[in-house]
Amino acid sequence: LVCACEDVGLAYPQIIPVVKAAVDSALQVGMPEARIPLADAVILVCNAPKSNSAYIAVDAAAADIRAGKTGPVPRSLQNKHCDGDDSRKKGQFYKYPHDFQDHWVEQGYLPEDMRGTVYYRPGSNKTEQAYKNYWEKIK
Numbered sequence: 011l012v013c014a015c016e017d018v019g020l021a022y023p024q025i026i027p028v029v030k031a032a033v034d035s036a037l038q039v040g041m042p043e044a045r046i047p048l049a050d051a052v053i054l055v056c057n058a059p060k061s062n063s064a065y066i067a068v069d070a071a072a073a074d075i076r077a078g079k080t081g082p083v084p085r086s087l088q089n090k091h092c093d094g095d096d097s098r099k100k101g102q103f104y105k106y107p108h109d110f111q112d113h114w115v116e117q118g119y120l121p122e123d124m125r126g127t128v129y130y131r132p133g134s135n136k137t138e139q140a141y142k143n144y145w146e147k148i149k
Contacts, residue, residue, distance in 0.1 A: 013055045021061035021135040025054060061133035071129045081121025112148035 014029040032051035036044035074080070086103040105115045120127060132138035 014051075016062060016065055017060050018055055018058045019061040019064045019133075020138050020141075021059035021133060022137060025058055029055065059135045059137070061135050061138060063131060063133045063138060067130040074124075074127075079124070081123050084118045084121065086117060087119065114145075114148050116149075 011026070011029055011033065014025045018025050029051045032047040035047040039047075086105070103117075105117050107113050107115050109115075118125060132142040
């Protein structure tokens with residue numbers, strides 16, 4: 011599973027449940043038959059396109075958190091139903107993306123001093139480039 015997530019990742023994200031199913035099958039049938047779904051999974055992972063962009067992104071975000079590079083959650087994203095100071099103002103400017111064309115709307119999701127920070131950079135593989143093209147089209 012680690013190879014499916016870390017080495018193949020977003021280049022072929024459907025591989026993760028396929029490999030998990032192969033591992034589950036191997037556990038269920040036991041040896042010697044377990045070797046067959048495991049071999050299928052290994053060969054699939056070896057031959058799949060590769061991308062480590064997701065774990066690079068999450069590691070970069072985690073590094074910023076450890077370094078204290080965080081800020082307050084933008085008011086529009088704060089839960090307006092929670093108790094606390096100025097709870098009446100929380101969430102009042104939130105734009106629900108599903109109410110907009112293509113289920114996307116321009117709004118700030120990061121603290122003000124982090125605006126423009128980019129963690130995820132799409133890989134050059136076909137799948138991630140399709141995601142990138144999709145987002146460029148709807149923005």
